[in-house]
Amino acid sequence: MTVTTPAVRADAVGKVFPTKTGEVTALTDVQLDVAPGEFVSLIGPSGCGKSTLLRLIADLDAPTSGTLEIFGKPAAKARHDQDYGIAFQQAGLLPWRTVGENIGLPLEIHGKDKRQRADRVAELAELVGLTDFVDSHPDQLSGGMQQRVAIARSLAEQPRLLLMDEPFGALDEMTREYLQSELTRIAAETHAAVVFVTHSIPEAVFLSDRVVVMSPRPGRITEIVDVGLPDERDEQLREAPEYYDGVTAVREALHGTTTARPNER
Amino acid sequence: MSAPAVARTLPSWARWVAPIGTGVIGLALWVLYVDVLQAAPLMLPSPIAIGEELVLRWDIIWEDMLITASNALIGLAAGSLIAVMFAAIAATFRPVDGMLAPIVAALAVIPIVAITPILNTMFGASSQFGRQAVAGLTAFIPVFVNVLRGLHQTTPVHRDLFRSIGATGEQTFRKLTFPTALPYLTTGLRIASSLAVISALVAEYCGGPADGIGTAIASYAKSGHAALAWAYVVGGILIGLAFFLVTAALEWWATRRAPA
Numbered sequence: 001m002t003v004t005t006p007a008v009r010a011d012a013v014g015k016v017f018p019t020k021t022g023e024v025t026a027l028t029d030v031q032l033d034v035a036p037g038e039f040v041s042l043i044g045p046s047g048c049g050k051s052t053l054l055r056l057i058a059d060l061d062a063p064t065s066g067t068l069e070i071f072g073k074p075a076a077k078a079r080h081d082q083d084y085g086i087a088f089q090q091a092g093l094l095p096w097r098t099v100g101e102n103i104g105l106p107l108e109i110h111g112k113d114k115r116q117r118a119d120r121v122a123e124l125a126e127l128v129g130l131t132d133f134v135d136s137h138p139d140q141l142s143g144g145m146q147q148r149v150a151i152a153r154s155l156a157e158q159p160r161l162l163l164m165d166e167p168f169g170a171l172d173e174m175t176r177e178y179l180q181s182e183l184t185r186i187a188a189e190t191h192a193a194v195v196f197v198t199h200s201i202p203e204a205v206f207l208s209d210r211v212v213v214m215s216p217r218p219g220r221i222t223e224i225v226d227v228g229l230p231d232e233r234d235e236q237l238r239e240a241p242e243y244y245d246g247v248t249a250v251r252e253a254l255h256g257t258t259t260a261r262p263n264e265r
Numbered sequence: 266m267s268a269p270a271v272a273r274t275l276p277s278w279a280r281w282v283a284p285i286g287t288g289v290i291g292l293a294l295w296v297l298y299v300d301v302l303q304a305a306p307l308m309l310p311s312p313i314a315i316g317e318e319l320v321l322r323w324d325i326i327w328e329d330m331l332i333t334a335s336n337a338l339i340g341l342a343a344g345s346l347i348a349v350m351f352a353a354i355a356a357t358f359r360p361v362d363g364m365l366a367p368i369v370a371a372l373a374v375i376p377i378v379a380i381t382p383i384l385n386t387m388f389g390a391s392s393q394f395g396r397q398a399v400a401g402l403t404a405f406i407p408v409f410v411n412v413l414r415g416l417h418q419t420t421p422v423h424r425d426l427f428r429s430i431g432a433t434g435e436q437t438f439r440k441l442t443f444p445t446a447l448p449y450l451t452t453g454l455r456i457a458s459s460l461a462v463i464s465a466l467v468a469e470y471c472g473g474p475a476d477g478i479g480t481a482i483a484s485y486a487k488s489g490h491a492a493l494a495w496a497y498v499v500g501g502i503l504i505g506l507a508f509f510l511v512t513a514a515l516e517w518w519a520t521r522r523a524p525a
Binding site: 055058059060079080082084086088090092094096105106108109110 | 420422423425426427428429430431432436440441444447
């Protein structure tokens with residue numbers, strides 16, 4: 001057995017924000033390893049620091065204590081090396097660019113030539129099922145399609161780590177379930193590790209290998225639930241008893257008590 | 266249910282016919298007042314007389330139009346260019362923003378045309394520079410204000426995205442900040458273009474070389490050539506219209522993909 005470098009290793013990570021009324025502890029003593037190829041969700045109520053933790057991993061903010069390593073490197077180096085791709089709750093597309101130009105933006109920034117870019121964009125558009133829309137502009141797309149463009153863009157540099165901050169949070173339930181299935185397929189195809197922020201329990205259980213349950217004041221990890229579902233995730237799984245077991249386990253971890261609710265599905 | 270909605274939205278032909286009809290009725294009343302009733306003051310000639318002068322003297326009117334238009338254009342271009350540079354500096358360095366804001370606010374309050382006689386005397390009676398400077402100063406303000414606002418319009422998600430893909434400051438400016446500000450620049454240009462034409466024209470009333478639309482209007486009005494003076498006014502309107510149409514088209518082009 002070989003020792004593999006974890007995709008993410010957080011050791012005693014904390015984040016304190018200074019505010020006018022004093023300091024606010026957004027995160028304290030976060031201990032978390034994410035293995036390569038693993039799908040981990042961060043879940044918890046507002047203010048539990050789940051988005052903050054994701055921003056620290058992405059080096060969009062710096063931790064105030066502890067150490068954070070991405071594939072064994074400091075977060076800033078990992079960002080410069082493009083070891084991760086990121087998607088946010090808002091698609092964040094540039095409205096003056098076509099879908100293809102949006103997907104290819106990271107490649108353009110990194111100086112890839114036109115041919116390479118066109119090939120990769122075509123591949124990615126196919127991966128997210130938007131081949132026919134490459135020349136459309138974002139305002140001609142539905143919210144779900146825009147989010148697929150954002151996911152394709154995050155995959156442009158073939159990252160080994162995908163960071164997602166409630167990417168389906170603003171979508172309707174049907175689109176959401178469809179994109180969840182798509183995401184499990186994409187994650188399996190690309191072998192990327194995923195850190196996925198959500199506040200939907202079913203979403204976290206359906207997607208993840210492990211669900212990290214967090215709680216606020218101060219933001220911290222309270223429990224890590226091993227979902228233990230098979231790697232193959234399809235629509236039938238949404239009806240399976242193991243899936244409901246997972247949902248119950250995460251819910252109980254969130255509420256901090258074992259609750260018997262016989263009438264609840 | 267839908268009846269009031271139908272009544273409120275005019276059919277497409279009416280949107281063209283209505284303003285043209287209003288114009289024709291206005292002209293008819295004007296002709297009635299001047300030519301039929303002969304009740305108008307001396308300085309208000311008939312539109313027919315103005316039209317005749319316009320056709321007859323088109324060559325000299327056109328020459329003067331070119332002078333005024335080029336003064337306005339040079340002022341607009343120089344003023345806008347300086348405004349964009351200042352706005353870029355102000356957006357990059359916060360203290361500069363703080364230093365420039367009160368100066369621009371003060372500049373916006375002075376009627377800039379009022380300093381024209383001083384500029385004309387400074388740069389000599391044979392130079393167009395005073396007029397161009399007035400047009401430039403007037404154009405500077407709306408462009409500066411709008412571009413500065415536009416440069417602050419990038420959204421947090423876009424800034425996070427560019428940081429996450431490791432874009433340099435220069436790349437972020439070229440591919441995010443500037444395109445985001447572009448619709449604001451064109452809005453500023455549209456406002457500035459009309460102001461530049463007006464100030465270039467009005468500046469001619471305050472001396473300088475003996476050419477341009479404004480000079481002609483002033484001298485023909487004084488000498489009682491009412492119809493010719495009005496024909497020059499039409500020339501001035503044409504310049505303003507041309508500037509407006511070009512900059513409005515530019516604005517339309519830049520805003521067609523702007524975020525909702």
